[in-house]
Amino acid sequence: MGRFWLSCLAVVGGVALLAGCDNKQKDEVSLLTEENQTLRTQLDERNRALDASDADRRQQALRVADLERQLAAQPASSPNTPTGATGFEGIEGVTTAVGPGEITATVEGDVLFDSGKTTLKASAKKSLDQIAQVLKTTYAGKEIVIEGHTDTDPIKRSGFKTNYHLGFERAFAVREFLISKGVTAERISLSSFGPNQPLGSKAKSRRVEVVVKQ
Structure with missing residues (x-):
């Protein structure tokens, strides 16, 4: 067991x-x-x-x-264009604006002409001479459009039919001066907007714009 x-x-x-x-x-x-x-x-x-x-x-x-x-x-910027500047700064009676593909130097009409006239004032030529130098150096070879603008007052006593005629003749006077200072004529075309693009006042509306195409 x-x-x-x-x-x-x-x-x-x-x-x-x-x-x-x-x-x-x-x-x-x-x-x-x-x-x-x-x-x-x-x-x-x-x-x-x-x-x-x-x-x-x-x-x-x-x-x-x-x-x-x-x-x-x-778009490539011009190698001669100063960085942050247009070249027109400091010219008496001139303001500048930069837009897509263009730079505009606006010259006050009262700096350039007497009321209703298209003959350049002697005092305007210094500013235009400086503009010409910039166009020949900084913007050499660029297309230029010179635009004439007027205020909205209708023509009464001057010999021009309309403000469009007055704006064109003023643009033409600026063109002739720039050519006399060495800017190539083939680069320049003209345009007149007459009273169609007024600014904040009559004095500001009377102007010539030098537009450089980039």
Whole structure:
């Protein structure tokens, strides 16, 4: 009987040992599975971060290429044009404006002419001489349009039929003076807007504009 019970105890012990080993193995498998899942999650996060970084780099490259195209589309400035200036600054009676593809030097009509007249005042010639020098140097070879403008008062006593005629003759007088100072005649064209583009006052409306095409 003793041997029988000893045999039974041995069998029971073996079964318990096997059960313990099986539980330990399951725990190890579970731990490894959890660790593997953690590593996969970390790898996925890093891949997503790399994808986002690549997308950012591609977006930046597209932005740089777009800016370069915009810069290339801008008209090249004249190499003789002073940076931040037009060249007409400081000339008496002249104001300047920069627009798309052109620079305008506006000369006050009262600086150039007496009321209703087209003969240049002696005092106007100094300003026009300075304008001519700028046209010959800073804007050499550029197309020039001289525009005559008047106020809105109808012609009464002068010998001109309309303000358009007066505006044209004044533009023509400025053209002739600039040519006499060495500006090439072929570069210059004329236009008269008469009273069509008035400014804030009658005095400001009476003007001649020298427009340089860029």
